[in-house]
Amino acid sequence: MSPAGHSTAMLPVSLLENSSLLICPVCAASLSISEDHPAVECTGCRRTFPVDNGIPLLFWPSNWTDKVDVTELVKSFYEQTPFPNYDDLDSPESLRLKAEQGMFARLLTEQIPFGSRILEGGCGTGQLSNFLGLTWGRSVFATDICLNSLQLGHAFRERFQIENVTFMQMNLFRPIFKPDSFDFVISNGVLHHTSDPFLGFQTLVRCLKPGGYVLIGLYNSYGRLTTDFRRVIFRLTGDRLTVLDPRHRVRGLSDLRRHAWFQDQYKHPHESKHTIDEVLSWFDRVGVEFINSIPKASVSQAFSSGERLFDPNLRGSALDHLLVQTRMLLSGGREGGLFVMIGRKKG
Numbered sequence: 001m002s003p004a005g006h007s008t009a010m011l012p013v014s015l016l017e018n019s020s021l022l023i024c025p026v027c028a029a030s031l032s033i034s035e036d037h038p039a040v041e042c043t044g045c046r047r048t049f050p051v052d053n054g055i056p057l058l059f060w061p062s063n064w065t066d067k068v069d070v071t072e073l074v075k076s077f078y079e080q081t082p083f084p085n086y087d088d089l090d091s092p093e094s095l096r097l098k099a100e101q102g103m104f105a106r107l108l109t110e111q112i113p114f115g116s117r118i119l120e121g122g123c124g125t126g127q128l129s130n131f132l133g134l135t136w137g138r139s140v141f142a143t144d145i146c147l148n149s150l151q152l153g154h155a156f157r158e159r160f161q162i163e164n165v166t167f168m169q170m171n172l173f174r175p176i177f178k179p180d181s182f183d184f185v186i187s188n189g190v191l192h193h194t195s196d197p198f199l200g201f202q203t204l205v206r207c208l209k210p211g212g213y214v215l216i217g218l219y220n221s222y223g224r225l226t227t228d229f230r231r232v233i234f235r236l237t238g239d240r241l242t243v244l245d246p247r248h249r250v251r252g253l254s255d256l257r258r259h260a261w262f263q264d265q266y267k268h269p270h271e272s273k274h275t276i277d278e279v280l281s282w283f284d285r286v287g288v289e290f291i292n293s294i295p296k297a298s299v300s301q302a303f304s305s306g307e308r309l310f311d312p313n314l315r316g317s318a319l320d321h322l323l324v325q326t327r328m329l330l331s332g333g334r335e336g337g338l339f340v341m342i343g344r345k346k347g
């Protein structure tokens with residue numbers, strides 16, 4: 001045990017190999033790490049950051065004075081209910097099977113090129129990062145504020161020896177990576193649980209190399225209305241009628257996963273909702289070219305099972321976006337009304 005009470009197991013090799021990317025979340029100077037004494041030290045402000053069982057604890061608060069900071073509120077919510085959690089018998093094979101069913105993860109792993117460096121901002125319990133790490137020749141950095149979630153992801157990684165994934169505690173508003181470090185930045189279902197989603201987006205894009213791809217999943221203002229409606233029903237009935245939630249009826253989910261989903265969808269202390277037009281305006285403001293989205297931004301295009309995720313698509317008109325998002329609502333707001341926008345950072 002270290003003086004701070006953290007056990008300092010070995011740091012992942014993939015982290016040691018990429019240590020030159022790291023910066024201090026407080027002063028942005030380089031960080032120094034050593035295999036023999038697993039602790040992380042800032043070469044500028046000389047702060048030392050502990051390592052908990054192989055997870056560097058590099059979280060630093062945002063310290064905003066101009067807005068309400070929900071980070072601690074959200075962090076303690078997920079410390080109690082890590083999301084999405086694992087099923088009892090989860091293994092690399094079951095992650096692959098689930099990815100086949102969900103399509104998005106399968107397309108990602110098929111189409112992310114060999115040798116890519118990937119950042120996941122807000123990885124939760126790390127299913128996607130661990131899944132992407134199953135393919136040899138990638139470096140995946142899975143980051144989150146919630147240590148409990150990171151420990152679950154890291155334990156899965158250790159159990160199945162997924163060597164090229166590194167779990168790290170990071171507040172995405174206090175990045176621990178140099179600008180222009182990643183080929184892909186993924187943040188799914190995260191920014192809408194923060195105080196300033198656009199600022200979070202800007203911060204993540206800064207970590208992306210020019211020409212790299214950013215994938216952002218957010219609650220949709222239209223698609224989420226079904227969930228909002230169910231939330232009211234649950235509140236009025238004291239959480240009876242949970243059978244109204246489609247995920248409740250899915251077979252084979254562990255109790256932990258079912259509970260995590262219910263809490264995340266209906267009991268969350270902070271969430272915001274967004275539209276395709278809004279995220280397109282974020283892209284324009286920070287120099288990100290629109291590439292693709294789920295669902296497609298133009299009604300003249302359809303998402304296919306063999307979709308080329310990173311081939312450019314039509315941006316669609318405001319009318320297209322209205323129709324596409326209304327369709328999300330009418331189809332029952334699947335996945336809690338989440339939509340994904342994919343962009344490419346201009347060179």
Ligand SMILES: C[S@@+](CC[C@H](N)C(=O)[O-])C[C@H]1O[C@@H](n2cnc3c(N)ncnc32)[C@H](O)[C@@H]1O
Pocket residue numbers: 071074075078083084121122123124125143144145146149170171172173187188189190193194264
């Ligand atoms: C709904 S979960 C999504 C987890 C995962 N991306 C997925 O799709 O399963 C949201 C996650 O965002 C994390 N999060 C919220 N605010 C964050 C912040 N400021 N920095 C990093 N992670 C954050 C939470 O701790 C939580 O694990």
